Amino acid sequence: MSKPRVKIPKSAAAGEIITIKTLITHKMESGQRKDKQGNPIPRMIINSFECTFNGERVFGCDMEPAISANPYLQFTARVPESGEFEFVWKDDEGSVFSTKKKIKVA
Amino acid sequence: SLLRPAAAQQSITQDDLLAFDPVGNVTLLHVTDIHAQLVPVYFREPSVNLGVGEVAGLPPHITGKEFLSTFDLTPGSYKAYSMASTDFLALAKEYGRIGGMDRMATLVNAIRAERPTQTLFLDGGDTWQGSYTSLQTQGEDMVRVMNAMKTDAMTAHWEFTYGTERVEELIDQMDFPFLAANVRDTDWEEPVFESTSYFERGGVKVAVIGQAFPYTPIANPRYMIPSWSFGIREKELQERVDEARAEGAGLVVLLSHNGFDVDRKLASNVTGLDVVLTGHTHDAVPEAIKVGKTLLIASGSHGKFLSRLDLDIRDGEVKDFRYRLIPVLSDVIAPDPEMAAVIKDVRAPYEADVNRVLGKTESLLYRRGNFNGTFDDLICDALLSERDAQIALSPGFRWGATLLPGQDITVDDVYNMTAITYPNAYRNEMTGQMLKDILEDVADNLFNPDPYYQQGGDMVRVGGMGYRIDPTKAIGSRISDMTLLSSGAPIDPSASYVVAGWASVNEGTEGPPIYDVVSDYIEKAGTVAVKQNDSVKIVGI
Amino acid sequence: AAIAGLPSIALGAEKAEMRVAEFLGGATASEGGLSLEMPEIAENGNTVPLTVRVDGEATADRYAESVLILADGNPEPGVATFHFTPLSGTQEASTRMRLAKTQNVIAVAKMNDGSFMRTDNLVKVTIGGCGG
Ligand SMILES: [Mn+2]
Ligand SMILES: [Mn+2]
Numbered sequence: 012m013s014k015p016r017v018k019i020p021k022s023a024a025a026g027e028i029i030t031i032k033t034l035i036t037h038k039m040e041s042g043q044r045k046d047k048q049g050n051p052i053p054r055m056i057i058n059s060f061e062c063t064f065n066g067e068r069v070f071g072c073d074m075e076p077a078i079s080a081n082p083y084l085q086f087t088a089r090v091p092e093s094g095e096f097e098f099v100w101k102d103d104e105g106s107v108f109s110t111k112k113k114i115k116v117a
Numbered sequence: 118s119l120l121r122p123a124a125a126q127q128s129i130t131q132d133d134l135l136a137f138d139p140v141g142n143v144t145l146l147h148v149t150d151i152h153a154q155l156v157p158v159y160f161r162e163p164s165v166n167l168g169v170g171e172v173a174g175l176p177p178h179i180t181g182k183e184f185l186s187t188f189d190l191t192p193g194s195y196k197a198y199s200m201a202s203t204d205f206l207a208l209a210k211e212y213g214r215i216g217g218m219d220r221m222a223t224l225v226n227a228i229r230a231e232r233p234t235q236t237l238f239l240d241g242g243d244t245w246q247g248s249y250t251s252l253q254t255q256g257e258d259m260v261r262v263m264n265a266m267k268t269d270a271m272t273a274h275w276e277f278t279y280g281t282e283r284v285e286e287l288i289d290q291m292d293f294p295f296l297a298a299n300v301r302d303t304d305w306e307e308p309v310f311e312s313t314s315y316f317e318r319g320g321v322k323v324a325v326i327g328q329a330f331p332y333t334p335i336a337n338p339r340y341m342i343p344s345w346s347f348g349i350r351e352k353e354l355q356e357r358v359d360e361a362r363a364e365g366a367g368l369v370v371l372l373s374h375n376g377f378d379v380d381r382k383l384a385s386n387v388t389g390l391d392v393v394l395t396g397h398t399h400d401a402v403p404e405a406i407k408v409g410k411t412l413l414i415a416s417g418s419h420g421k422f423l424s425r426l427d428l429d430i431r432d433g434e435v436k437d438f439r440y441r442l443i444p445v446l447s448d449v450i451a452p453d454p455e456m457a458a459v460i461k462d463v464r465a466p467y468e469a470d471v472n473r474v475l476g477k478t479e480s481l482l483y484r485r486g487n488f489n490g491t492f493d494d495l496i497c498d499a500l501l502s503e504r505d506a507q508i509a510l511s512p513g514f515r516w517g518a519t520l521l522p523g524q525d526i527t528v529d530d531v532y533n534m535t536a537i538t539y540p541n542a543y544r545n546e547m548t549g550q551m552l553k554d555i556l557e558d559v560a561d562n563l564f565n566p567d568p569y570y571q572q573g574g575d576m577v578r579v580g581g582m583g584y585r586i587d588p589t590k591a592i593g594s595r596i597s598d599m600t601l602l603s604s605g606a607p608i609d610p611s612a613s614y615v616v617a618g619w620a621s622v623n624e625g626t627e628g629p630p631i632y633d634v635v636s637d638y639i640e641k642a643g644t645v646a647v648k649q650n651d652s653v654k655i656v657g658i
Numbered sequence: 659a660a661i662a663g664l665p666s667i668a669l670g671a672e673k674a675e676m677r678v679a680e681f682l683g684g685a686t687a688s689e690g691g692l693s694l695e696m697p698e699i700a701e702n703g704n705t706v707p708l709t710v711r712v713d714g715e716a717t718a719d720r721y722a723e724s725v726l727i728l729a730d731g732n733p734e735p736g737v738a739t740f741h742f743t744p745l746s747g748t749q750e751a752s753t754r755m756r757l758a759k760t761q762n763v764i765a766v767a768k769m770n771d772g773s774f775m776r777t778d779n780l781v782k783v784t785i786g787g788c789g790g
Contacts, residue, residue, distance in 0.1 A: 018305060068745070069743060070746050078737065079705040079754040089746070335784060348701075559785075561784075562784065
């Protein structure tokens with residue numbers, strides 16, 4: 012259902028700071044809207060994101076209903092060594108979406 | 118013809134217009150906001166062009182006699198005629214029409230012949246829109262003409278109103294770069310267009326950075342370019358300038374469609390810009406305005422002027438410069454035969470249509486000015502009558518040519534005022550509160566003291582309604598005393614009014630195209646006359 | 659619509675200040691060192707880009723643990739909280755938010771040493787139309 016996409020360089024120099032961009036498809040239902048019958052539509056959003064590198068936290072974000080549909084995040088990471096980034100999104104229903112990306116330090 | 122320019126031919130020559138004591142090693146030629154005007158027109162400069170906050174009373178916010186004295190222009194001279202509104206009607210009869218891309222080509226080619234290895238010819242955008250033929254060919258006529266002009270680079274604004282696909286198609290047809298450093302895609306926020314072009318001129322590496330109109334998706338329909346995001350992006354621009362310097366550029370030029378006040382602020386915040394060629398606000402300023410080390414050039418609109426800026430660049434610095442805002446007086450310039458042939462060719466399929474006479478005007482018809490213009494009053498009259506409305510709204514566009522009293526009104530003339538790709542003339546009910554919100558919103562886009570919050574248009578024009586405005590007040594509190602003219606009663610915030618208007622940026626707007634509404638109205642009337650409009654009271658200035 | 663009724667602005671601003679007070683936990687925030695980059699006028703109130711930046715690189719000695727972002731004219735002011743670490747490299751991150759109308763966006767950063775910084779920026783959400 013929710014498809015994550017990540018943009019990240021394939022390689023970096025040791026200690027280099029790289030830019031990472033992430034997108035995940037999601038309606039981000041704010042809980043503020045009403046349906047055609049006038050009943051409130053319950054909130055259903057991605058509420059957290061975390062990026063780790065070789066198991067260590069790089070960047071995290073707690074999201075609230077004002078975050079736009081298909082949440083976009085851009086941040087940076089210092090790359091000390093070759094390894095693997097993991098990206099994890101969680102929503103209000105407890106669903107977890109994740110993806111991984113390897114990077115090589117020359 | 119009716120309006121033969123007698124004195125012009127006798128006293129002014131093409132050589133007078135081209136007279137220039139050259140300096141240095143680079144010549145920048147700049148045109149902007151041509152608005153697809155291929156053939157000569159009249160164009161009256163504004164008599165009201167208010168500045169607020171720090172820019173109050175500074176160029177370009179001076180008009181009329183004050184403009185003439187500030188720039189030491191002789192009243193009645195051809196320079197006075199072209200740059201200020203004073204005595205416009207008398208001087209128009211004396212000096213005639215302005216512009217025409219065949220005349221422009223003559224001037225550009227003459228300067229190129231004089232400075233063959235030093236000259237760059239740059240187009241600031243709003244080139245592809247504003248006429249019958251540009252609308253019919255979806256901008257292609259202007260791409261042909263600007264290719265034939267051997268343009269070196271352009272940036273854009275109204276170009277985007279042809280939509281994503283058409284813009285991409287036309288860029289493919291261009292022989293020169295389309296530069297827009299400040300456009301990003303809405304998914305990944307990555308550049309969509311080239312930002313910078315490099316040229317060797319007079320032994321100098323010249324970097325030209327393009328800046329498209331930052332508020333295109335707000336001022337014009339966003340749905341036509343849904344995946345492109347704009348903005349001023351000062352920080353990214355600084356990065357492009359630094360990049361250009363690192364590439365060895367000795368001269369860094371911003372080819373900008375920001376509008377003058379935005380560029381003035383930008384030039385004081387971004388370091389390393391030698392020249393900003395401004396556009397969008399249609400200002401014609403006969404001197405280069407210095408902001409720190411940056412020179413700001415304002416080249417007018419409608420092909421009325423060609424700017425020539427000579428620069429002496431040594432050791433990566435401007436050591437000296439000379440500037441002239443050259444009026445393109447159509448009647449004293451020999452048309453360039455090649456360009457005249459191109460123009461004839463692109464207009465040929467439409468000649469019969471554009472020359473059709475709809476009626477005649479008894480009044481001077483113009484648009485430009487902060488609060489109202491007589492052609493907009495005519496459009497509002499047409500909307501009230503043809504759409505059977507109580508109130509009419511007409512956008513404060515700055516483009517649109519001028520017609521003199523006694524002139525025929527042709528289809529060409531109507532399209533010069535209305536040729537847009539979202540022309541539907543709506544008829545809606547609006548509450549008094551909604552009308553107030555619209556006026557306040559547009560007023561802030563014009564009079565916010567921070568130019569980065571401005572959009573560079575003029576105030577929305579109203580028919581059937583009057584109001585009082587204090588431009589110096591804060592957002593939401595500038596407008597008062599809104600009155601329905603037909604009854605003299607105050608506009609009630611909770612009452613509904615039938616409002617007709619055009620150029621809505623909302624998708625799915627319904628109604629007949631505005632050019633048909635205006636054409637029908639003029640044809641029915643035969644001869645039109647526009648009454649003096651005193652319905653907007655300006656206070657606080 | 660651009661022009662909001664005053665009561666809802668006041669309510670949003672009040673709620674936002676309550677969130678700020680809670681985040682500060684009695685500390686005071688200084689000015690400078692923290693910036694919020696946004697368009698002056700939003701193109702689309704449904705997706706307004708924003709970038710938060712704390713000056714200086716993130717290091718083990720100094721980094722922004724949390725940056726709270728609030729929009730004081732929305733029905734609920736909360737937007738997001740960014741968490742940087744020494745591995746973040748910079749202390750700069752971007753996202754896109756919904757803004758119901760013209761309003762202030764507030765960022766408050768809590769550094770790892772317990773100090774706080776704050777910045778407020780106006781974003782205009784307009785009806786649109788017209789131009790030169
Ligand atoms: Mn223009
Ligand atoms: Mn423009």
